[in-house]
Amino acid sequence: MKAASLLRTWEFMLAVVLVLELIVLGLINPSFLNVENLLFSTSDFAHVIIAAVGLTLIIMTGGIDISGVSVMGLASIVLGLAFIAGAPIGLAAAIALAVGIAAGAFNGAVIASTDVNPLIVTLATLFLYAGIATGLPTLLDMLGFVAYGAGGFEAYQYEGITGLPKSFTWIGSGRIGWVPMPLVVVLVFAAVATFLMLRTRFGRYLKLIGVSPAVAHFTGVPIRRTLVAVYAINGFTAAVAGLVLTAYLGSARSDLGSEALLSIITAVVLGGSSIYGGEGSVLGTLLAGFVIGFMRQGLLALGITSDVVPVIIGGLLVGSVALRIGLAKLNTRLANRAAFAAERMAVGGNGASLSNGDPH
Amino acid sequence: MKRIVKSRELLVLALLVAMILAVSTVNAAVLRPITLINIVNSSLFLMLIAIGQMFVVLTRGIDVSVGAIAGLAAVIFGLALNAGFPLPLAMLAALVTGLACGSFNAAGIVVFGVPPIIMTLGALGAYRGLMRVLTGGSWIESIPQSIKSLAVTRYQSVPLMVWAIAVLVVVLAVLLSRIKSVRNFYAVGDNREGAYLLGINVRATEFTAYALAGLFSGAAAIVFTGQIGFVPMQTGSGQELKAIAAVVLGGVGLMGGTGSIWSAVIGALFLTAIDSMMIFLKVPGSWNNAVAGAVLLAVVVFDYLIRRTVRNRQLAMRAAEMHRAEEDHDRALQPREAAR
Numbered sequence: 001m002k003a004a005s006l007l008r009t010w011e012f013m014l015a016v017v018l019v020l021e022l023i024v025l026g027l028i029n030p031s032f033l034n035v036e037n038l039l040f041s042t043s044d045f046a047h048v049i050i051a052a053v054g055l056t057l058i059i060m061t062g063g064i065d066i067s068g069v070s071v072m073g074l075a076s077i078v079l080g081l082a083f084i085a086g087a088p089i090g091l092a093a094a095i096a097l098a099v100g101i102a103a104g105a106f107n108g109a110v111i112a113s114t115d116v117n118p119l120i121v122t123l124a125t126l127f128l129y130a131g132i133a134t135g136l137p138t139l140l141d142m143l144g145f146v147a148y149g150a151g152g153f154e155a156y157q158y159e160g161i162t163g164l165p166k167s168f169t170w171i172g173s174g175r176i177g178w179v180p181m182p183l184v185v186v187l188v189f190a191a192v193a194t195f196l197m198l199r200t201r202f203g204r205y206l207k208l209i210g211v212s213p214a215v216a217h218f219t220g221v222p223i224r225r226t227l228v229a230v231y232a233i234n235g236f237t238a239a240v241a242g243l244v245l246t247a248y249l250g251s252a253r254s255d256l257g258s259e260a261l262l263s264i265i266t267a268v269v270l271g272g273s274s275i276y277g278g279e280g281s282v283l284g285t286l287l288a289g290f291v292i293g294f295m296r297q298g299l300l301a302l303g304i305t306s307d308v309v310p311v312i313i314g315g316l317l318v319g320s321v322a323l324r325i326g327l328a329k330l331n332t333r334l335a336n337r338a339a340f341a342a343e344r345m346a347v348g349g350n351g352a353s354l355s356n357g358d359p360h
Numbered sequence: 361m362k363r364i365v366k367s368r369e370l371l372v373l374a375l376l377v378a379m380i381l382a383v384s385t386v387n388a389a390v391l392r393p394i395t396l397i398n399i400v401n402s403s404l405f406l407m408l409i410a411i412g413q414m415f416v417v418l419t420r421g422i423d424v425s426v427g428a429i430a431g432l433a434a435v436i437f438g439l440a441l442n443a444g445f446p447l448p449l450a451m452l453a454a455l456v457t458g459l460a461c462g463s464f465n466a467a468g469i470v471v472f473g474v475p476p477i478i479m480t481l482g483a484l485g486a487y488r489g490l491m492r493v494l495t496g497g498s499w500i501e502s503i504p505q506s507i508k509s510l511a512v513t514r515y516q517s518v519p520l521m522v523w524a525i526a527v528l529v530v531v532l533a534v535l536l537s538r539i540k541s542v543r544n545f546y547a548v549g550d551n552r553e554g555a556y557l558l559g560i561n562v563r564a565t566e567f568t569a570y571a572l573a574g575l576f577s578g579a580a581a582i583v584f585t586g587q588i589g590f591v592p593m594q595t596g597s598g599q600e601l602k603a604i605a606a607v608v609l610g611g612v613g614l615m616g617g618t619g620s621i622w623s624a625v626i627g628a629l630f631l632t633a634i635d636s637m638m639i640f641l642k643v644p645g646s647w648n649n650a651v652a653g654a655v656l657l658a659v660v661v662f663d664y665l666i667r668r669t670v671r672n673r674q675l676a677m678r679a680a681e682m683h684r685a686e687e688d689h690d691r692a693l694q695p696r697e698a699a700r
Contacts, residue, residue: 064477110657114664117614119422119477123601124657131650138644262485265478275475307492314485321479322472 010272014287025298045293046182047241052267054237056285061209062277063118070129072242072257080161080252104235108228133254160251172247193282210277266317368611387640403632410606410624412576415569418545420616425480427599428487433457433581438500438591455578462574466567500591511587549616605656
């Protein structure tokens with residue numbers, strides 16, 4: 001009961017932290033609080049939140065997928081190469097998303113059909129997908145595809161593929177009313193994921209698997225199918241994140257997003273998800289993503305070099321987990337004490353009956 | 361079961377030899393001694409951090425910050441040398457840095473109960489950032505070039521550095537097989553509760569594992585700087601993942617409790633050899649990561665299949681045994697029933 005009410009307020013605490021953060025940053029630099037600036041600065045870290053939303057669903061099952069950052073780069077370069085090879089941009093984006101889903105589903109299939117730690121499986125595919133992303137241009141050259149430009153496809157590896165059409169880059173730099181497109185994508189994904197998690201059987205399955213795979217198995221949860229699906233979804237969100245970032249930067253690169261891993265996992269864990277599964281919310285991830293993103297912006301605006309930012313984000317990650325563990329321990333202790341007091345009341349203050357049992 | 365686990369290092373070693381022989385049919389230059397020496401020489405850095413990682417994985421933990429620790433230790437090493445410290449003191453500084461970083465991880469994990477992946481991932485960001493803060497983001501280049509003497513001087517055409525590490529590995533292997541408390545790592549990794557009930561100090565064992573991972577990363581930093589003579593900002597970047605891949609490849613089970621120092625050594629050799637083989641097969645370097653990832657994936661899945669087969673066989677044997685015991689029991693009862 002107490003734990004549940006505490007959990008329910010974790011998002012509230014994050015919201016408070018977010019507001020405080022904005023106020024503090026605004027006090028230091030008033031131009032920071034300009035609504036238009038504030039909204040547009042989200043475009044810098046929208047890809048982190050999109051990827052973190054997908055990862056939240058996976059961490060819910062007690063798994064993890066660190067290969068998402070490679071899928072971002074893979075989707076980006078696939079889009080670029082498909083576009084250069086002559087595909088219309090819509091088709092190119094569809095191919096990139098399909099590659100993302102396939103990459104995720106492959107992770108899920110391996111994880112679901114072996115007992116190998118998801119961390120190791122996705123560590124291997126982190127290398128694999130990143131390697132494919134960097135190797136793809138040279139492979140296309142070797143296969144004899146007609147490349148535009150003197151250096152062949154390989155030349156694009158270093159400078160990125162630019163010249164993407166306006167209809168695509170609009171996803172990264174356009175806006176609807178006041179709201180920039182990347183933020184729209186973030187909100188849509190967060191809404192859909194929240195719906196999935198809270199209102200569908202699939203969401204229940206995710207939580208059940210996270211709480212106890214054995215119980216889930218005996219309750220008749222289709223574990224394999226659910227796992228493959230959730231990793232495929234994460235592949236999809238990672239690919240979308242990659243494409244949004246590609247559109248925002250205006251160039252398709254194979255190493256896109258490779259530094260985002262720390263921020264993505266921090267967003268999920270700071271958002272209240274337990275790395276052991278069964279606990280977490282998309283709303284928390286969303287709020288935590290904003291907290292981290294604005295903090296980064298604010299620190300840079302304060303003139304702190306970008307080198308220090310990972311130190312602070314890393315500290316935030318470890319600190320938030322330590323805090324949650326501490327709170328949980330404190331909670332258990334309080335609950336134990338309450339139970340002890342209740343038991344004492346029940347036996348009418350007569351400690352004699354307790355002397356045999358261990359009150360703890 | 362025991363036989364298979366014991367031969368896992370040999371299996372990977374055989375695979376390594378087979379791979380080199382296979383590549384030699386395409387390009388005979390692979391078999392030149394200098395090529396093989398170079399493979400060993402360039403695997404030293406990975407080998408050392410893999411040995412450190414081994415202790416952690418033995419206890420069923422994971423440390424993704426070892427590469428960053430090596431980077432930070434290399435920066436300290438470089439700065440100490442540039443500040444005019446004598447070489448032994450600078451080396452000590454690098455080792456202490458590694459040990460301190462490892463102990464910091466260990467404190468978070470053991471004392472505060474932060475999950476290892478979270479703690480070391482956070483530390484990864486912190487150490488990498490610290491590295492840039494200390495150097496202002498630029499490479500450390502003006503290191504006295506005398507430190508390269510160990511890597512450049514050769515005895516029997518093998519660099520002294522390789523000899524030194526070889527001796528270190530052999531001494532470590534002997535020590536590890538002689539010291540009784542080394543078994544604690546295996547016990548804790550195999551069954552944490554069981555180890556606790558046996559009276560093993562589980563927390564101290566885990567703490568030591570992460571501290572050792574840091575210490576060996578510090579040693580790796582010295583080797584790295586000694587080999588190339590400067591400290592780039594990317595020192596150790598991505599190596600943490602390779603170190604995990606190496607120990608898993610060499611047979612350290614991620615579920616803890618299996619593997620040895622030879623796992624780390626052979627795993628590191630194997631991964632480094634793959635990179636070299638790619639060159640001899642004229643595969644573009646951009647494919648190296650893909651191949652390393654595919655090999656790691658193949659090995660862990662193969663490992664799972666072996667374990668499953670072994671377990672199924674054990675279960676079948678146990679079932680047969682129970683069946684037999686039941687029959688014996690029935691047979692023992694029959695005469696009595698007949699007598700009744």
